[in-house]
Amino acid sequence: MLNRHILFYIGDLGGGGAERVMLNLLQNLDRNKYQLTLLLHSEKGAFYKKIPSDIQKVIVCWKTGKIHFLYRIYQLGNAIKKLNPDLVVSFRTASNIAVSRAKFLTRFRAGIILREGTNTISWLKIKTKSFFLPIRKLEVKIFYSLADKIIANSDGIKNDLVINFKINSNIIHTIYNPIDFEGITKAIRQSDNSPYTKQEHEKIILAIGRLDPPKAYQDMISAFSIIRSVIPSRLLILGQGSLESEIREQIKKSQVEDFVKLHGFVNNPWVYLVNADVFLSTSHWEGFPNALIEAMACGVPPVATDCDFGPREIIHDGIDGFLTPVGDIKYIADRVIELLQDDELRSRLAENAKNRVHAFEISTIIQEYETLFDEVLLSSSKRDETSLAY
Template sequence: MARIVIILQDLGGGGAEKMMVRLANQLVEDGDEVSMLLLMAGGENLQWLNPRVNLLEICATRSVKALPTLRRWLKQLQPNAVLSALTHVNVISILACASLGWLARLSVSERNTFSLDRGVNSNWQVRTAYAVAPLLYRLLKKPVIAVSKGVAMDLVASAHINAKQVTTAPNPVIHHDWLVQARAASHHPWLQNKTTKVIVAMGRLVPQKGFDWLIEAFAKLALQQNCRLVVFGEGPLRAELTKQAAILGVADRVDFPGYSSNPLAEIRVADLFVLSSRFEGSPNALVEAMALGTPVVAFDCPHGPREILADGQLAPLVDLGDVEGLYQAMLASLQLPISEQGRQRLVQGVSRFEAATATRHYRQLLLGA
């Protein structure tokens, strides 16, 4: 048994937070003593955290203000290994561990395409973190953990880090609790009582997710196919995307219901899942859809979809930004029913993302052989 601390800003609704919860849950099930240390507090993913995980919330108003308390907690916990996720949190964690002489205990994780992600946040503290992170990463004794090969290659190229200082580990997406959640009933009326084909997408309503492209492609599709589109998520582009759907004449066929408390139950009964992102790290929702046997279509964005879809062998991979191509792929997927064999190919294609398998990989990186 090892003592492991996982450091995050909070347990908000993002993919990084969800994956760290699943990693922590699997580690405690495997017999480790795990503490989840939050620089702030709470979040949508808190409900999924195993009660056996020791939850510590610093409740700082800003990440940087959590540094003194973080240092004290780490000193008290005396972990064998520390894992930090997200760039700005990584910077705080490096400073805390360096002050304790613990850089050999620390592993940091990059969850998104570094060169693109650093430009989407206007907060000066986050921008500063992205500027200094590459310098601090070179001080680490353990390699930076990237969520995909594409993220790793981008980190080497854009942050000028030696390739030997970067490694990859799959996200622990598929957990047995996940299967229980997936079997629950859908809450969305279009999916509860389906009278037509329903397409599902998921993510924050921000430019990165490319929902403007998806709505444009769907408007073309709606001229050929009786179908509906549900986009689960919340964000600053809600009004703009709603207006776009109205202008294109599909407002009655597109719904933005906000975050789902159980997105797996919605994806499971959908006829198609679409990933329209401009960039990603390793899109967990795409893996979840495939693990449920739901047909998928994805843009070939940097990074993750090409690796997950085996260069397009498992499902259609559309050139980034090709709205016509996305429409054609969606139409073909809806018109050609997937076989049980096809569903099993999708499920088997993402087996490396099973929590037990991915956690063994993480544990080896954190603690050594």
Template sequence: MKKICFFPGTLALGGIGKLFVNLIEEYAARNIAVDVFLTKKEGEFLDQIPANVRIIEGKGRALTSIPKFIKYLNAERPDAVISAREFLNIVNIACCACSSAPTLPVVSLHTNQTAQNFYTNTDKSLYSNSYFIRMARMLYKKPKKIIAVSGGVADDFAMRMGVPRQKIEVIYNPVYKEYVEEAAPVNQTFQTFTKDGRRFIVGVGRFALQKDFSTLLKAFHLVRKTDDITLILLGEGPLRQELEAEIKSLGLTENVLLLGFVDNPLYYIKRAAAIAVSSKFEGFGNIIVEALGVGTPVVSTDCPSGPSEILENGKYGKLVPVGDPQAMATAIVETLHETHNPAALIARARDFAVPKIADEYLAYIYSN
């Protein structure tokens, strides 16, 4: 029987947590033996782990969990350990090398570090530390398999770490699931904003610099000059107060609704006239696939990396330059007045279906 261990650190909200949970659920349903090694047993996705999946808890942090992790590898001898995040990938490779088990470390890359460092102007990545780079380059020479969630992420990692590009496999995120209609949320403000069938566009994500909601607000202000439409933002984050102030300064208080984090974002996305993604950088862009999966048109920045690959350079949605409110506004207005083919968008989303991507992971892990 195949046996796979996932090593995500924690199961907190975010794209990586969602990716791992989707794969864990899929493999558990196939009766593949699945373990999850957590440095700390916490995170919003914990309650989604199937009952037939074993969770092993470490010692709170990656470094302090190393002895227990190696002991686990020696005792349980999984075929592969799939990790994500910079330091956990290095720990995965090192621990597999130190154990007596023939376990294969499979490291997954989720961020375009060059773009992140450029746009945030604060290089906090471990890959900016010269000692870490030397250690990482040494460890990446050891037997392992490397998965990048987009071609852009793979290209960036190869350049930064000196790993031959052909040794990095691009496997997109397992995102798409058939949409099941959920009960309407009880939100009086949303109902008021959209009464009488008023159209709205939606933005989704953490209120942080990466998502650049400021550009979206400026673009929406321009859209309002020609179209009577509402903007609904789903998310929370450290820049909420700044966004609220900008909404007020642009005179959009009656036209922008901040709903915070919601349990069923697809309910809103499915009913939106379009979704607007204003990110400065991504690794992949899960929300774009989710929008396509319910047939909602997409306008996205052509940021590094992911959106252009998902949208096939504009075939399945509009791409605009990063940080350009006028270009985004123009694309949104065009989208609002065009006829769309939801079936074609959903068909594209199925290219990122969980079972399909899970098969690609298995094929790569168990290939020679």
């Protein structure tokens, strides 16, 4: 099965976790087996310039507004027909629904795999008015069920799709997000200096993620106010998003503006990680947090909320990090303080964290993706042969 044509589809290559996973796949899939094309709606995004040069990029500009809804779906389907791939692999919930609609309406021949990395039920609740929620749930059920396979990036995501959307579990496969240890090491070596100056006796707490509601930065700022009252420390937050102004306002109201820094999106977060003392995540929901496993790969012990989904599949509480109840500000602060005050504990958890995440090494995860791709490609070929016979 040589040089089968796989089309990857996502709206844009912004700086999020799904985009990073897609970029890792584009960089590492076997070119002796696959011809790769990337379909986007925009050239914008932090990762766009990192797309490998051998990959064909196709931009389909969408018109905005509800009146153009069906036109956009037909436009997407016709673009896929023209490119004539053997397999379409879609990332992100909105893109997944769009590509399934396009296949239903335009009947392009390629098989489809939907990769879901979001707590879908929680995502719908913040994106949809309560009256329309049952309709949106039905929409996900119908269009996700049209896929040949669905990739969930955690068992929690898989269970969410089965329980809340009644999707057949047999078409859903859990494949965790990959870690490129070699790439991280190279990125760290390429930077000669730490991006920040660490004061004597000062501890650094690092957070990475979009400045959006699921990350619950309001809890993080509240917890840091407690931590700072006990231990000289700074909180560095890497990421950009819709809530930046609200977060800045809370930082000011909490009177910690001298000790909290919003760095925005950074291309090389690992040089921040290797100099951090603790990684902190206060999310109310997740899919499978890339930043968490990357922090552990850099030997930074994590404190993360035991939210749906992901952290409990990564962290063994008290062994390679700490899990905390969601929204429990005092408990979160206490666990961070415990780590910062106990050098031996912090060192032990850091070493265990590095060992834990070797299970997500990129070569292992890429092989899992390729195995699933080959399965769907073989099944699609048999369908095509059957159709020709008739």
